[in-house]
Amino acid sequence: MRRLSIIVALAGLAAALTGAQAQQLTEEQTLSADEFAVNNTWFVLYHELGHMLIHQFGIPVLGKEEDAVDNIATYSLLAQQSPEADQALTDAIYGWELADSQVEEFEVSDFYDEHSLDLQRAYGITCLLVGSDPDGFADAANYMEMDPDRQESCGFDFAQVEASISALLQPYLGTDQPISVVYEDGGEVYGWAEEALKASGVLELAATDISASFALPRPITIRATQCGEPNAFYDPETEEVSICYELVDMYFGMIAEDMLMSDEEDAPQG
Numbered sequence: 001m002r003r004l005s006i007i008v009a010l011a012g013l014a015a016a017l018t019g020a021q022a023q024q025l026t027e028e029q030t031l032s033a034d035e036f037a038v039n040n041t042w043f044v045l046y047h048e049l050g051h052m053l054i055h056q057f058g059i060p061v062l063g064k065e066e067d068a069v070d071n072i073a074t075y076s077l078l079a080q081q082s083p084e085a086d087q088a089l090t091d092a093i094y095g096w097e098l099a100d101s102q103v104e105e106f107e108v109s110d111f112y113d114e115h116s117l118d119l120q121r122a123y124g125i126t127c128l129l130v131g132s133d134p135d136g137f138a139d140a141a142n143y144m145e146m147d148p149d150r151q152e153s154c155g156f157d158f159a160q161v162e163a164s165i166s167a168l169l170q171p172y173l174g175t176d177q178p179i180s181v182v183y184e185d186g187g188e189v190y191g192w193a194e195e196a197l198k199a200s201g202v203l204e205l206a207a208t209d210i211s212a213s214f215a216l217p218r219p220i221t222i223r224a225t226q227c228g229e230p231n232a233f234y235d236p237e238t239e240e241v242s243i244c245y246e247l248v249d250m251y252f253g254m255i256a257e258d259m260l261m262s263d264e265e266d267a268p269q270g
């Protein structure tokens with residue numbers, strides 16, 4: 001069975017801190033960390049749905065499929081034209097940047113992995129954002145220290161991705177197939193992640209978006225579940241997209257740690 005996972009590179013990182021350190025967050029920080037975790041998961045969900053579209057329709061892919069589906073995810077969220085989806089994209093940039101900052105030393109396998117490096121993934125999203133709306137996403141691109149020339153040429157990157165996605169998916173537009181969303185029990189450890197995903201409605205939002213846009217040949221299930229690892233998968237055999245509660249938890253842990261470190265840096269000295 002072939003399973004397409006999003007973040008081999010991230011597996012094993014973070015996740016360690018949620019318990020004790022999470023309790024040091026203020027209520028406001030906790031809410032903001034919840035939102036960050038859900039937003040990054042929203043991006044990952046569209047990444048997996050990108051794998052699904054490629055496999056259901058047999059769409060040709062030149063280059064890394066993992067890069068292609070990051071582009072589909074970014075384009076799909078931009079197409080929502082909502083402040084929430086825009087925020088999810090800038091949170092995804094920061095999520096990949098944080099993941100990169102946790103890498104102490106690269107190994108050879110990082111360079112031949114199916115996925116681009118975390119920081120490259122951050123810049124892939126940044127480029128399409130600033131390419132689609134140079135003024136609207138200038139802050140994100142400047143934060144990422146992308147120089148003005150590259151910000152400008154990202155306009156071509158975005159136009160090419162937009163034209164390619166439109167041309168390749170055009171034959172499959174339609175509304176034939178509903179997509180079901182299932183939440184497995186998050187249990188004692190991940191119950192909060194189950195509740196946070198449910199409350200956000202992002203799984204249902206993505207399901208409605210995709211089923212209202214494409215004539216999928218087969219029914220799809222999006223399943224939020226415990227997987228034993230912080231990851232997400234599309235399984236072409238069962239036509240299921242699995243979103244692991246451990247992934248939501250990992251993103252929460254990453255941003256919580258980042259918040260606590262910033263608090264320490266900001267604290268008065270002496």
Ligand SMILES: [Zn+2]
Nearest residue numbers: 004005006066
């Ligand atoms: Zn993937």
